[in-house]
Amino acid sequence: MLNSMTSSPEPAVRGPTQACVLILSYNGGRDTLVALESLQPQRAYIDGIFVSDNDSTDDTAALLRPRQEELGFKLLQPPENRGFAGGFNHLFDYALTHSRAPYFLVLNNDTAAEPGFFEKLLSAAAPDRIVSPMIVWMKDNDTVIQCAGNFDRAMMKMDNLFAGRSRRDIPPEPQEVEQTDGCCFLIHRCWLEIGVRFDPKLFIYFEDVELFLRLRAAGARFFYVPAAVLRHKEYGSSGGRETPSPFRNYYFYRNRLELARRLHPWPERLRVYWRLVRLALEKRREQRTASPRAARAILRGLRDGLLGRLGRRAVP
Numbered sequence: 682m683l684n685s686m687t688s689s690p691e692p693a694v695r696g697p698t699q700a701c702v703l704i705l706s707y708n709g710g711r712d713t714l715v716a717l718e719s720l721q722p723q724r725a726y727i728d729g730i731f732v733s734d735n736d737s738t739d740d741t742a743a744l745l746r747p748r749q750e751e752l753g754f755k756l757l758q759p760p761e762n763r764g765f766a767g768g769f770n771h772l773f774d775y776a777l778t779h780s781r782a783p784y785f786l787v788l789n790n791d792t793a794a795e796p797g798f799f800e801k802l803l804s805a806a807a808p809d810r811i812v813s814p815m816i817v818w819m820k821d822n823d824t825v826i827q828c829a830g831n832f833d834r835a836m837m838k839m840d841n842l843f844a845g846r847s848r849r850d851i852p853p854e855p856q857e858v859e860q861t862d863g864c865c866f867l868i869h870r871c872w873l874e875i876g877v878r879f880d881p882k883l884f885i886y887f888e889d890v891e892l893f894l895r896l897r898a899a900g901a902r903f904f905y906v907p908a909a910v911l912r913h914k915e916y917g918s919s920g921g922r923e924t925p926s927p928f929r930n931y932y933f934y935r936n937r938l939e940l941a942r943r944l945h946p947w948p949e950r951l952r953v954y955w956r957l958v959r960l961a962l963e964k965r966r967e968q969r970t971a972s973p974r975a976a977r978a979i980l981r982g983l984r985d986g987l988l989g990r991l992g993r994r995a996v997p
Contacts (some may be wrong), residue, residue: 699803700867701782702730703772703877704754704790707809710741710967711903712791714916715751719793725797728782730754732790733772735902738884764884764993765863773873778957783808785873789864791914793819801909805855810871810902811893813861815911818953825851826915827862832890834944837957839890843905853908861903862890865911882991886929887936891943925968925975931982931996940987958983 704722706713713732720727732754745756769787776785778872784806787886798814805812816827830842844857866889869973874943877896879888893903942951963980969976976997985994 699726699782699806700784700786700799701728701776701780702754702786702788703769703776704730704732704746704788705735705768705772705861706732706737706741706790707735707762707768708737708739708741709790709970710739710744713741713745714748714752714842716788716790716792716794717748717754719795721752722796723794723799724753726803729780731757731772731776731779733757733759733768735764736760762993763881764888765936766879766883766885766888767970769937770878770881774964777870777873778867782870783868784869785869787863787865788839789913791819792816792865793912794939795912798909798911800866802906804868805909806869806905807903808871809900810869810904811865811896812855812904812906813865814911815843815848815851815905816862816864816909816911816913819912819914823847823849826913827864829858829861831859832854832894834878837927837941837944837953843907848907848910851907855904855906855908857895858903858905860890860893861905862894864913864915872901883936883938884932884991884993886932887940925972927972927974927978928996929973929993930952930964930968931978931985934979934982935986935991935994938983939989939991942989954987 686900704713704716717730720730729837730753732745734745734756736759742758749756749862757775773785784803802812802814813829815825818824818826825843825846825848827844828839829842831840833840839860879892897903940952941957942950945953961983965976965979
């Protein structure tokens with residue numbers, strides 16, 4: 682059924698109200714407001730903004746609820762935390778019935794769109810394209826931080842073509858890549874209408890890589906659009922870019938093994954497992970003095986990944 686999407690690209694739809702914006706927020710109400718405020722000058726390109734509070738434990742809902750009319754968004758409050766994967770799947774289902782926009786923008790809440798973001802992103806869009814902007818670190822507004830390039834299946838990581846470089850050094854023309862970044866991507870509604878969704882068993886981390894591999898196998902093409910710029914705080918809901926996180930460590934190392942299991946048959950799988958476990962144990966040694974909980978979470982993630990224990994799990 683997915684193979685029916687492999688037709689030639691159609692011209693991008695021009696004009697206003699082309700994209701419906703989907704934002705998932707967990708304990709990040711203030712970051713979410715920054716993201717929403719950055720979108721206001723670009724409302725001509727937006728047909729609906731839906732924000733889901735992913736069962737936050739702080740004042741996120743209280744901060745967002747009274748700003749809905751002012752900032753033009755709808756706040757959803759599902760009864761449980763479904764992770765990045767399940768949370769966005771819920772948003773996809775809701776948006777398909779409440780927006781007629783041809784495109785949907787998946788957007789992390791700890792971001793801010795620069796002027797011209799939507800115009801440049803939509804100019805590169807087509808039904809068979811997954812399109813992502815240039816993503817720069819909010820801390821210095823210069824360093825490119827996103828995953829965009831080729832996925833190294835032997836090491837289960839992205840060979841990033843742009844990460845770590847200054848935004849000034851990246852040519853502005855759209856570039857086709859094997860994969861882009863789950864932090865922000867534009868997808869045509871036709872994929873969602875035939876049932877394409879994140880795998881909720883992965884909960885968070887590598888769920889975007891897994892989805893993009895399926896999309897690519899079904900005929901989707903991926904484009905990186907440096908002229909559209911998004912600033913990203915990065916890891917805003919899990920401790921910050923520079924802080925070891927038990928939550929991030931657990932799901933990252935668990936899901937990395939699970940994706941390796943899906944991609945590699947025996948005996949190659951065993952060789953890939955060996956490389957990934959060795960790298961994870963090296964990271965544990967680096968963190969066990971400064972952050973014992975984060976180090977223990979690596980071991981727990983490895984164990985559950987090897988045993989196939991997926992979904993939402995308690996993090997040590």
